[in-house]
Amino acid sequence: METKSEFARRIRQARGEEAADCVLKNCRIVDVFCGDIVQADVAICGEMIAGIGSYSGVKEIECNKSYISPGFLEGHIHVESSMLSPNEFANTVLSHGTTTVICDPHEIANVAGKAGIEYMLAESNDHACDLFVMAPSCVPATHLENSGAALDVIDMKDVCGYPRVIGIAEMMNYPGVLFADTGVLDKLLLSQGLGLQVDGHAPGLNGKDLQAYVGAGIRSDHECTTAKEAREKLRAGMFLFIREGSTAKNLEALLPVVTERNSRRCLLVTDDCHPGDLLTDGHLDRILRKAISLGLDPITAIQMVTINVSDCFLLSDRGAVAPGYRADLVLFDELSDIRPRMVFSSGRQVEKGQLTTRKQKAALLEKFPQVFHSVHVDLQNLSFRIPAEGETGRVIGVQKDQLVTDSLKVALTIKGDEAVADCTRDLLKIAVIERHRATGNIGLGFVRGVGLQRGALASSVAHDSHNIIVIGADDKDMELAVRTVAGFGGGLAVVAEGRVMASLPLQVAGLMSTAPAQEVAGAFSVLLGAASELGGQVADPFMLMSFLALPVIPHLKMTDLGLVDVDAFESVGLWV
Numbered sequence: 001m002e003t004k005s006e007f008a009r010r011i012r013q014a015r016g017e018e019a020a021d022c023v024l025k026n027c028r029i030v031d032v033f034c035g036d037i038v039q040a041d042v043a044i045c046g047e048m049i050a051g052i053g054s055y056s057g058v059k060e061i062e063c064n065k066s067y068i069s070p071g072f073l074e075g076h077i078h079v080e081s082s083m084l085s086p087n088e089f090a091n092t093v094l095s096h097g098t099t100t101v102i103c104d105p106h107e108i109a110n111v112a113g114k115a116g117i118e119y120m121l122a123e124s125n126d127h128a129c130d131l132f133v134m135a136p137s138c139v140p141a142t143h144l145e146n147s148g149a150a151l152d153v154i155d156m157k158d159v160c161g162y163p164r165v166i167g168i169a170e171m172m173n174y175p176g177v178l179f180a181d182t183g184v185l186d187k188l189l190l191s192q193g194l195g196l197q198v199d200g201h202a203p204g205l206n207g208k209d210l211q212a213y214v215g216a217g218i219r220s221d222h223e224c225t226t227a228k229e230a231r232e233k234l235r236a237g238m239f240l241f242i243r244e245g246s247t248a249k250n251l252e253a254l255l256p257v258v259t260e261r262n263s264r265r266c267l268l269v270t271d272d273c274h275p276g277d278l279l280t281d282g283h284l285d286r287i288l289r290k291a292i293s294l295g296l297d298p299i300t301a302i303q304m305v306t307i308n309v310s311d312c313f314l315l316s317d318r319g320a321v322a323p324g325y326r327a328d329l330v331l332f333d334e335l336s337d338i339r340p341r342m343v344f345s346s347g348r349q350v351e352k353g354q355l356t357t358r359k360q361k362a363a364l365l366e367k368f369p370q371v372f373h374s375v376h377v378d379l380q381n382l383s384f385r386i387p388a389e390g391e392t393g394r395v396i397g398v399q400k401d402q403l404v405t406d407s408l409k410v411a412l413t414i415k416g417d418e419a420v421a422d423c424t425r426d427l428l429k430i431a432v433i434e435r436h437r438a439t440g441n442i443g444l445g446f447v448r449g450v451g452l453q454r455g456a457l458a459s460s461v462a463h464d465s466h467n468i469i470v471i472g473a474d475d476k477d478m479e480l481a482v483r484t485v486a487g488f489g490g491g492l493a494v495v496a497e498g499r500v501m502a503s504l505p506l507q508v509a510g511l512m513s514t515a516p517a518q519e520v521a522g523a524f525s526v527l528l529g530a531a532s533e534l535g536g537q538v539a540d541p542f543m544l545m546s547f548l549a550l551p552v553i554p555h556l557k558m559t560d561l562g563l564v565d566v567d568a569f570e571s572v573g574l575w576v
Helices: 005-012 085-096 106-112 114-123 153-160 174-178 181-194 205-213 226-236 249-256 273-279 284-293 296-303 307-312 358-367 475-488 517-533 542-545
Strands: 020-031 036-045 048-053 057-062 067-070 071-075 100-101 130-135 165-171 197-200 237-244 268-270 330-331 341-344 349-350 392-398 405-413 413-415 418-420 428-433 442-448 457-458 466-473 491-494 499-505 556-558 562-565
Touching: 005 036, 005 048, 020 048, 020 330, 048 085, 067 071, 071 237, 071 268, 071 284, 071 307, 071 475, 085 100, 085 114, 085 130, 085 273, 085 517, 100 466, 106 114, 114 153, 114 358, 130 153, 130 499, 153 181, 153 499, 165 181, 165 249, 174 181, 174 205, 181 197, 205 226, 205 284, 226 237, 226 249, 226 330, 249 284, 249 556, 273 517, 284 296, 284 442, 392 556, 405 556, 428 556, 442 556, 442 562, 466 542, 475 491, 475 499, 491 517, 491 542, 499 517
Parallel strands: 020 057, 020 067, 071 100, 100 130, 130 165, 165 197, 237 268, 392 442
Antiparallel strands: 020 036, 036 048, 067 330, 330 341, 341 349, 392 405, 413 418, 428 442, 428 466, 457 466, 457 491, 491 499, 556 562
16 A cells, blocks of 8 residues: 555656656557547556656656557466466466456365465465455365365355455355355355455356346356356346366357447456466467457457456456556557567566565475375275176266266176276276375266277366376276375376376475476476377366366266266266
């Protein structure tokens, strides 16, 4: 907050009574209020924009009619999905014009509870890219799995008191809302009492169930996959978050819903984004370029990552190039092809964000031991054998570029007295192993659509409880993959013929690496190449695999307790 003298100085600079600290000269400013372009100077005083017009400054930067927009705001992401530490994530997206990130840390909260959230806030403190947090509302997401921690309403009240916590994160337990579960109602009443925004998560919800869900105070949704669904949710009063991440890509399907009249209720978000995508293609700038190429008006697109986000989350100090707003700014040359070439955060030009030093990392390790020692697996009783109890089984069917899966009924391949993987029929084994308390729980089943012809893939990233998930064509390779991941204290592995082909340790809660983004992206690229060698048909099988354990997205999923019929919201057996 400005002191009184700083406040007075900014007023003098706005009036032209004294030179501004810095002036960006001859800009084409994206006016997100009126939806047009204004040619003028931008005067900066300290961290704030003093004025728009004709100004002189102590420092002047000639922009030569470059476009200037507000810094981009990410309205919904799980930073953990990038596999980068909060600081390294911020370093990476800042160069792509993202100056504010609103994240839901429920991934790390499911592993380490409040300590995980505190770690995220501590590591991102005082960064040029602001990281705000939504308090996770569903830890664990359901009663159909075992997580490493649980947050009840008392814990959530504590979290809501942390600095930079600005709302309640996605209410994934929509059945709990509809059936008026007392614990869910307590959390919603907490949000009302504190006056906080509540994000939603309600794939496919419509009709009176949608009315009840929105009427409970939930104001956004990022799970729409069809224009019809998106339009109904907009009409119900929700902010529409159009997701275009590394796995779920809904932009093309939902963009026709956006009109001149409703666009201010629409946001562009990533939800989940892997490091290679961030480094190669960008962050929100990537989505902007794609949206514009699909025919969206460029200024409307920019509004959807700036002022619309600040309006949604009541961040009234940012999201526009206007007096009294934070000087978070992005310069680029082409409105039709947005590629940031200069970024300002709080009035300072930034080349890259602040790095976490080794000393800082050591301090975080000492302060948050449960975050860095989070994998506890019963390896003595590890078995992937599935006794044959019939002929037909429930099989998870993968849908291309979607998180929604099919619930298939398939005649399984039986050898002797057990059901086995059969690559000729694209039937692979899938298992989820509890990794928080070494209970020995293992959920076993089959998946179709991944396409491996041999070997196995394993990961400690498995939404939302983040037990170890493994998919494979061979039981021994599946076991080696799990042992490799557990030996790292979390991570990813590709195994074939008894050999580890590629791996990536994720030391932070089994979700994030402590390494620089380039190193993580390089290792992950090698993993994807190794997975492709095994015959995988999915561009990013690890991102896909991580969602096959999420029992809040239809229709059939796997947890450490077994198969889950998400539509019925109950555990079901393999055999039918």
